[in-house]
Amino acid sequence: MTYQTALDLLAKRGVAVEQVAEIVHRLQSPYNADLTIEECVESVLAVLGKREVQYTLFTGIALDMLAEQKLLPDPLQSIMENDEALYGADETLALGIVHVYGMIGLTSFGYLDKEKAGIIRALNNNRSHIHVFLDDLVAGLAAAASARIAHKNKNARTYSAASSEENSVS
Numbered sequence: 515m516t517y518q519t520a521l522d523l524l525a526k527r528g529v530a531v532e533q534v535a536e537i538v539h540r541l542q543s544p545y546n547a548d549l550t551i552e553e554c555v556e557s558v559l560a561v562l563g564k565r566e567v568q569y570t571l572f573t574g575i576a577l578d579m580l581a582e583q584k585l586l587p588d589p590l591q592s593i594m595e596n597d598e599a600l601y602g603a604d605e606t607l608a609l610g611i612v613h614v615y616g617m618i619g620l621t622s623f624g625y626l627d628k629e630k631a632g633i634i635r636a637l638n639n640n641r642s643h644i645h646v647f648l649d650d651l652v653a654g655l656a657a658a659a660s661a662r663i664a665h666k667n668k669n670a671r672t673y674s675a676a677s678s679e680e681n682s683v684s
């Protein structure tokens with residue numbers, strides 16, 4: 515089952531669902547004081563249940579792993595090794611996950627891209643592995659799971675204009 519494969523693959527690459535859920539909690543708790551970590555875990559798992567999300571994860575993680583094994587053709591191999599700033603396919607791919615729950619996830623994704631909260635920072639700073647795609651995929655997962663909670667919560671306030679300005683997608 516591809517759902518279990520996606521979970522196993524994330525675990526193999528050092529990402530626990532609970533770590534993604536912690537980011538979701540951080541994103542949504544200002545708007546939803548009663549939100550529990552368990553609800554955030556449930557939301558991350560629901561996003562991971564989508565086949566299109568699973569396929570996106572497989573694609574990005576495969577490229578990370580092939581780059582670690584030095585199996586990509588140049589110049590892609592060296593671009594991935596250097597995590598070149600101008601390379602944007604990692605963010606573009608992850609946006610496919612964000613959009614599963616509509617535009618509301620976009621602000622969170624932009625914020626996470628800048629702040630690199632929790633596990634995203636750890637992946638980004640890990641020098642023994644290549645995580646060019648994985649950090650963005652995790653941010654995309656967290657943003658989508660957060661948007662899913664916001665959609666379900668009728669009392670949820672939307673992000674203020676001020677915060678969306680400072681968190682604009684880079």
Ligand SMILES: [Ca+2]
Binds near residue numbers: 647
């Ligand atoms: Ca990246």
